[in-house]
Amino acid sequence: MAPTDSRSELAKGRMIDAAERLIAERGLASVSAREVLVAAGQRNKAAITYHFGTWDGLVEAILATRMAEVARRREELLDVIDRESDPSTRRLVEALIVPFAERCIGDPDSCWARFLYRCMSDPHVATIVERSVEGRTFRVTNDRLIAHLAHLPDSLRRRRVQSAFATAVGSLADFEIRRDGDRGSALPIEVVLSDLVDVAAAIVDQPSSKQTLELLDRTHIPETLLNGEQR
Secondary structure (H helix, E strand, O other), X not given: OOHHHHHHHHHHHHHHHHHHHHHHHHOHHHOOHHHHHHHOOOOOOOHHHHHHOOXXXXXXXXXXXXXXXXXXXXXXXXXXXXXXXXXXXXXXXXXXXXXXXXXXXXXXOXXXXXXXXXXXXXXXXXXXXXXXXXXXXXXXXXXXXXXXXXOOOXXXXXXXXXXXXXXXXXXXXXHXXXXXXOOOOOOOHHHHHHHHHHHHHHHHHOOOOHHHHHHHHHOOOOHHHHHHHHO
């Protein structure tokens, strides 16, 4: 790689790191492009436009960079699961949650969970998050877990998996906040990670109550809306 290319990649990396940290700490609406440039040590005021096109392009670059590592780890877990004759719910939840959790818990400087939590809560970037987070390995794992939940009504399976993942993101965001405030868990990291999987598995494994089933039976959901949610 030529020196100019190396400097360009270094500049991009610094802006990605700076933007991720600032957004994780304060939220998308409270961070300006100028603050990102200052934090990244970038003097060129047009650097974000030059490297990423738009602010949304920068956010997407953060997501794509971090999720590439997560996707590789999930591929490894899926390869192991594929050799099992009948993987349990927990094993499939591990493939969904563990690669993301390892990235957050394993890096003492991680702010990835807080960044993703902020983005998931912002309607403007929701589609960017969905497009970046739900890469091929995520979709494969997600779909296999949904198909595995035969004990739940079809219309609730995807919602359960979404709830499990969102709960994991929120829990990991809290983990990062407590760690940075020197209030980290006294439990070993392995226990924290395993318990997080237990919680997510419990969310998807819990049978629907009689009340929920009765309400669902009385609720007439238009097919178009149902198909849209199941997408």
